[in-house]
Amino acid sequence: MNIRINVNGKLMEVDAVEVGVDNLISRMSTATLNDGTVLELSIMIMAAHRAVEQWDNIGNPIYSLDMQGSIRIKHCPPALKRPTQ
Secondary structure, three states: OEEEEEEOOEEEEEEEEEEOOOOOOOOOEEEEOOOOOEEEEEEEEEEEEEEEEEEOOOOOEEEEEEEEEEEEEEEOOHHHOOOOO
């Protein structure tokens, strides 16, 4: 399988092998925007691929992840909500 990855600042197409995801612990991250809105965010890894014979600057293997994100509004200031009719 070929994937496109950034290797040391260069976009390359390289051979890759699929790597199964055995354990995914999903934790929500919270972000507070300067307008008072509070968001909850999470990411799920759908698939992982490791580039064959490619490493980063410190010798770690290079991975490409297919991910899906989720965003939920935990709090929205009343002034930002749609006016009721």
